[in-house]
Amino acid sequence: MSEYLVQMKEIHKFFSGVHALKGVNFNVGYNEIVGLVGDNGAGKSTLIKILSGVFPWDKGELYIKGRKIDKKEYSVKKARELGIQAVYQERALAEKQCIWRNIFMGRELTNHLAFLDIARMKKETEEIMKKYLGFTSAAIDPDSKVSKLSGGEKQGIAIARSLFFKADLIILDEPTTALSLSEVRKVLSFVEKIKEEGKSCIFITHNIYHVYPVADRFVILDRGKVVMDLEKRSISLEELIDKMMHIALGKEAAINV
Amino acid sequence: MFKKVIFMTNKLSIKINRYRLQLGTFLIFLGIWIIFFTLNPAAFSNPYIYHAMLAMTPISVILAMSITLVIICAEIDLSFPSTMAFSAFVFSSVMLSTNNAFISLLCALIAGSFIGFLNGLLVAKIGLPSLIATLGSLFLWRGVIMVLTEGWGTTLGFLEGTFLHTIMVGRMGLIPVQSFWMIGFLILFWLIMNKHKLGNHILATGDNPESARMMGINVDLIKIIVFTQAGFFASLAGIMATLEMLNFYASLGEAFFLTVLASIFIGGTSPFGGEGTIFGSFIGGLIIGLLGVGILGVGLTGFWTQLFYGLILIISLILQAILRRTK
Numbered sequence: 001m002s003e004y005l006v007q008m009k010e011i012h013k014f015f016s017g018v019h020a021l022k023g024v025n026f027n028v029g030y031n032e033i034v035g036l037v038g039d040n041g042a043g044k045s046t047l048i049k050i051l052s053g054v055f056p057w058d059k060g061e062l063y064i065k066g067r068k069i070d071k072k073e074y075s076v077k078k079a080r081e082l083g084i085q086a087v088y089q090e091r092a093l094a095e096k097q098c099i100w101r102n103i104f105m106g107r108e109l110t111n112h113l114a115f116l117d118i119a120r121m122k123k124e125t126e127e128i129m130k131k132y133l134g135f136t137s138a139a140i141d142p143d144s145k146v147s148k149l150s151g152g153e154k155q156g157i158a159i160a161r162s163l164f165f166k167a168d169l170i171i172l173d174e175p176t177t178a179l180s181l182s183e184v185r186k187v188l189s190f191v192e193k194i195k196e197e198g199k200s201c202i203f204i205t206h207n208i209y210h211v212y213p214v215a216d217r218f219v220i221l222d223r224g225k226v227v228m229d230l231e232k233r234s235i236s237l238e239e240l241i242d243k244m245m246h247i248a249l250g251k252e253a254a255i256n257v
Numbered sequence: 258m259f260k261k262v263i264f265m266t267n268k269l270s271i272k273i274n275r276y277r278l279q280l281g282t283f284l285i286f287l288g289i290w291i292i293f294f295t296l297n298p299a300a301f302s303n304p305y306i307y308h309a310m311l312a313m314t315p316i317s318v319i320l321a322m323s324i325t326l327v328i329i330c331a332e333i334d335l336s337f338p339s340t341m342a343f344s345a346f347v348f349s350s351v352m353l354s355t356n357n358a359f360i361s362l363l364c365a366l367i368a369g370s371f372i373g374f375l376n377g378l379l380v381a382k383i384g385l386p387s388l389i390a391t392l393g394s395l396f397l398w399r400g401v402i403m404v405l406t407e408g409w410g411t412t413l414g415f416l417e418g419t420f421l422h423t424i425m426v427g428r429m430g431l432i433p434v435q436s437f438w439m440i441g442f443l444i445l446f447w448l449i450m451n452k453h454k455l456g457n458h459i460l461a462t463g464d465n466p467e468s469a470r471m472m473g474i475n476v477d478l479i480k481i482i483v484f485t486q487a488g489f490f491a492s493l494a495g496i497m498a499t500l501e502m503l504n505f506y507a508s509l510g511e512a513f514f515l516t517v518l519a520s521i522f523i524g525g526t527s528p529f530g531g532e533g534t535i536f537g538s539f540i541g542g543l544i545i546g547l548l549g550v551g552i553l554g555v556g557l558t559g560f561w562t563q564l565f566y567g568l569i570l571i572i573s574l575i576l577q578a579i580l581r582r583t584k
Contacts, residue, residue: 086471096531097464116452116454
């Protein structure tokens with residue numbers, strides 16, 4: 001078994017002339033939480049979309065669990081089969097549907113005529129809600145609509161769904177944006193759950209304060225390049241912020257020139 | 258014991274709360290019936306008024322239930338009146354040339370499903386907004402009929418009492434057989450939307466197509482299936498109407514256009530997709546049917562009909578808005 005769950009080597013991506021990723025080296029280990037930090041336009045979402053199979057890369061190599069991936073055969077479906085799942089804040093859940101329909105969306109438990117096994121799905125959902133989310137309130141049950149949940153709880157449902165379906169790497173795209181402080185705390189506790197379950201996570205954010213408490217390692221992207229890749233134990237929050245300030249100032253200086 | 262009673266009433270109130278929209282629609286139906294009954298008890302205790310209602314209403318209810326699936330999918334099908342007419346035209350033409358009822362039925366159903374399938378392709382594969390795409394096919398297929406028939410109809414009186422006529426629109430005692438088809442399809446559509454994987458995929462597609470796609474649902478295929486079934490049932494409705502009247506005419510289906518759409522929205526289905534109710538559309542269709550015969554039954558002229566349709570539609574929508582706001 002390889003040392004890394006995911007290994008990206010010298011990945012390049014061009015969008016009609018724009019060099020979006022300029023030889024990115026990016027790894028995720030087993031049972032590791034990686035904070036992927038960077039400004040808008042740094043290339044975070046391009047990198048993640050390549051990794052989750054939304055579009056192919058132009059140059060470079062991708063290894064998943066030590067296996068080299070053929071970019072012509074890679075897709076969202078393939079990524080999911082290999083245990084990689086992305087959770088996008090806006091696009092994760094169907095909000096007018098109840099919780100159990102969301103948990104099992106696209107992977108319904110059915111009999112041989114494709115009729116739903118609703119009783120079993122509700123029971124599983126109840127267990128998922130208890131096990132991964134710590135929902136014990138009687139006000140929310142598997143039949144509750146997702147639109148009734150708070151922003152953090154919605155993220156929790158999406159994360160729990162990925163865990164339940166045995167994802168090895170869960171990619172969270174800006175999971176804490178536009179959430180209140182108490183909701184951010186909830187999301188962070190769900191991320192800790194990923195760690196406890198022995199799985200890995202890429203936590204994308206531009207807010208270092210949100211990711212610092214839970215991440216094992218920080219990768220900072222800037223204008224299509226990895227400019228920093230450090231273990232948490234080797235850097236304090238203050239030093240990290242300091243480094244980020246430098247990167248931001250360097251960028252301003254470059255613009256001013 | 259006391260605790261158990263509280264628990265049971267709690268559970269009941271949750272259930273009532275969950276189905277309050279359907280319950281609301283049903284109460285509107287009941288309310289209208291009570292008003293009619295009070296105004297003319299003699300007419301409304303006579304079974305004939307219900308037989309009159311059940312001759313055409315089931316056709317419109319079947320259409321409403323089928324198009325509800327399209328609306329839950331966050332799309333719309335405006336082409337069904339022309340699909341009805343085109344299928345009926347195929348049916349009567351094949352009937353006249355082959356004299357074989359089942360071949361005619363089969364050809365007509367295939368033609369209707371094909372029109373639906375084309376609508377599905379235009380929406381899912383070419384990406385046209387369904388409102389415009391199906392408006393286009395509404396004109397197109399009516400146009401084809403107009404060109405081919407030059408506006409003339411066909412009398413099909415010879416079909417009366419044949420096997421096909423009997424099983425589709427015959428009378429069981431006094432009850433029109435189409436009412437049984439209506440109940441059968443109510444069960445079928447209800448099962449699909451509430452108990453079947455396909456229903457779950459339709460709900461997810463209508464609610465959030467991006468998320469459905471990411472969870473591995475073939476959103477394009479679901480849309481094509483939904484439009485194709487709408488074509489199939491429009492076709493079936495067209496054939497039923499033709500058999501009931503024993504006559505094909507070039508403007509067949511036009512009378513169903515707005516009342517079928519009104520039935521769906523009276524029933525509480527959201528125009529924004531992702532939610533809707535088959536039972537609601539069923540009751541909505543019955544409300545429209547009841548108004549149709551009831552207005553005449555209480556001694557008003559037919560000129561009043563549209564006024565009441567509009568009134569009931571607006572009252573239902575206000576009621577739904579209130580019910581949606583309160584938890």
